Amino acid sequence: MNATPERGHHPGSVLEEPAVRVVGVVGLGAMGENVLRTLGDAGIDVIGVDTDQAVLDRVGTRLGDAARTVTVTSDLNALARADLVIESVPDRLDIKNAVLRRINDVCPPHTVIATSTTSLPLQHLAIASGRPTRTVALRCFAPPPIGETVDVVGTAATADTTVAKVKALLSRADRTPVAVGSGPRDVANELIFGYLNRAAALYGHRYATREQIDTAMRLGCALPVGPLRMLDLISLDRAAAVLDGLAERTGDDSFRPAPALTELVARGRLGRKTGHGFYDYDERGEPVTAAGAELPEGTARAITRVGIVGSGLMAKGVAELTARAGIPTVIAARTPERAALAVDGVRASLARGVRRGKLTAEAQDAAIALIEPTGSLTDLADCDLVIEGVAEDMALKRELFGRLDSLVRPDAILATITSSLSVAECAAATGRPDRVVGLHFFNPAPVMKLVELGHTDATGADTLATAHALCLRLRKTPVVCGDRAGYIVNFLLLPYLNSAMRILEHSDVSLIEVDAAVERGFGYPMGPFALLDTIGLDVSLAIQRRLHEEFDEPGLAPATLLEQLVDLGHLGRKAGKGLRVY
Secondary structure (H helix, E strand, C coil): CCCCCCCCCCCCCCCCCCCCCEEEEECCCHHHHHHHHHHHHCCCEEEEECCCHHHHHHHHHHCHHHHHHEEEECCHHHHHHCCEEEECCCCCHHHHHHHHHHHHHHCCCCCEEEECCCCCCHHHHHHHCCCHHHEEEEECCCCCCCCCEEEEECCCCCCHHHHHHHHHHHHHCCCEEECCCHHHHHHHHHHHHHHHHHHHHHHHCCCCCHHHHHHHHHHHCCCCCCHHHHHHHHCHHHHHHHHHHHHHHHCCHHHCCCHHHHHHHHCCCCEHHHCECCCEECCCCCEECCCCCCCCCCCCCCCCCEEEECCCHHHHHHHHHHHHCCCCEEEECCCHHHHHHHHHHHHHHHHHHHHCCCCCHHHHHHHHHCEEEECCHHHHCCCCEEEECCCCCHHHHHHHHHHHHHHCCCCCEEEECCCCCCHHHHHHCCCCHHHEEEEEECCCCCCCCEEEEEECCCCCHHHHHHHHHHHHHCCCEEEEEECCCCCCHHHHHHHHHHHHHHHHHHCCCCHHHHHHHHHHHHCCCCCHHHHHHHHCHHHHHHHHHHHHHHHCCHHHCCCHHHHHHHHCCCCEHHHCECCCEC
16 A cells, blocks of 8 residues: 655655744643643643634633633634644544544644544544644643643654654643653553542532532642542543543443433533533633531530540641640540650651741740640540540440540530541440531641541531531631541542552552652642552551441452552551552
8 A cells, every 4th residue: 555645745855844833722622721721821822723602702711811822713724824733622533533634734734733632543543634744642631730741642653853843842831741651541540530430429429519529639638629620620521431431441330420420411511611510610710619618507615625535646646736726735645654755746746847947946835835645534524625546446436435425524525536437336435426526637637738527417516616616726627527437538539549459450550650640640649559658558458448348339349459468567658668668
């Protein structure tokens, strides 16, 4: 078969390679609009093309400062002056082929084409473009500005100069071109889209509001955005298509789009690109959130003295918070010596803060002066609030709550820091179920901003309001959750980590490369395997077992590899070895 020379190319000739001065973007949906804005913000001359006038009007309104160098039009002929065109139309072969042929007809011979496809064969699209040596794929894991890296993928025919041009443009737009193998990229997408789908299902079950889910995951895991907002940015129709593709490829029906997702798509609520998705968006494309939805209805009581039972890392972290907030605090441990060591731990943490300029030496001394160590629970008798911070063992917690109930004032509130055990079961060991609440802080407590505020059907409105007000006083963001294993964060996070371990069981993919793909592509602070080592494989396994026990979903069964590593003592960073050796 004879190859057809590219338009304007004569074999044996050397084409001059003009610099990329003008860029075209065809298709201004979720990805296309974000690419347009990113290039415009970088001061690059950009032409945005879409056939839908409503889309053009909406994008034009949202552009803001980027509009200085951006033109939007419905006329594809405007691309005649483009040096590089990014195609971002729906991922259907017939649509892409037709658009690529039109781009080839309109653009000069030197123009480079970049397709946004994530699922179609690039070789076929490169041939359809009529210029296979000048065609690449740009694989953005997440829409800009969340995903700051872009995988530039060529075919065997793609010229080195083409790849170099595209990478140079990305660098001008403050984006990092990377080379991510198809294996790590596919695994990263599988993990993240599975997590996003689980979040959509959680919302659909009405366990939590969209704001609660997104705030919890953003603050509890230090993510750039919450999962429902991420879905809106990706666009719900594209997310549903990706999930359907994953279900077909893997045979795993848990990837089937959650009903909450498919219902929104059916109603035309496709996310930010249409102005409506999980959230509604104003004319600037900013989400309209429900203000004040988190405020409990009860009346908050003053907390003048706090008791903390336990001497571990979490207990010390919470004691540091309450003391820094000016609240007299009693640390009750099994022995006076353990309690004194806990105070020493708080002192050391505060001293690090002084060295880093986070607080003054006077503030450190004032906080330490408010902490009283004790080896006896009776010293908690006059506390307004007692926070239990002992091991995740229900028998131990029930015994402790029963003892505290008989020791503290009748109007005192009892709180548990558990995230996986039942608050109601702790409350049942007392005669004050209306005054028992969950306060799930995140490690390290002095740093992490989130507290999941767990309540049972019996928790009183004033109790909830008091705990909520305390969180605000500690400069934390409370998210109110019903009493169930995992609350929001661990219910979504641990299955994602467990899925990563399952993939590792059946794949030779590099865990380092998968971590890098998740971190660079989606803006996560850690990939799943680094996070498992940080949390502790034993801790992750215990929570995963609890989730499986409560919800009885086959997919929640702990990964065999996770159990084996824990049995071998590979517990993570704290043990010097986990998925990596430290």
